[in-house]
Amino acid sequence: MGLAGDVVACLALWWRRAYRMAVFVLAFAAAVFSPLAQFAGLVAVCTAASRVRGRALIAVVVMAAAASVVFPFVNPSAGEIVKVGSRRSCSR
Secondary structure, three states: OOHHHHHHHHHHHHHOOOOHHHHHHHHHHHHHHOHHHHHHHHHHHHHHHHHOOOHHHHHHHHHHHHHHHHHHHHOHHHHHHHHHHHOOOOOO
């Protein structure tokens, strides 16, 4: 996904309360493939998880768990932040 997908995901947040699951699926799909859409995906998952019940909530949890597994494979360079931060030592 390119910048257009990121922009669409962020603009979709405008309708997140009226169309909870649709915006969640759109923004979260963009967030899996693009680090720039992570904010939109996070807002969408929080909104959906706080406002849906039953099977829809199960779908939100399963998709969020699947995305956390898929994201590092799609974006291998996104893990570089964690690697750089873990190399620091507190020794003097």
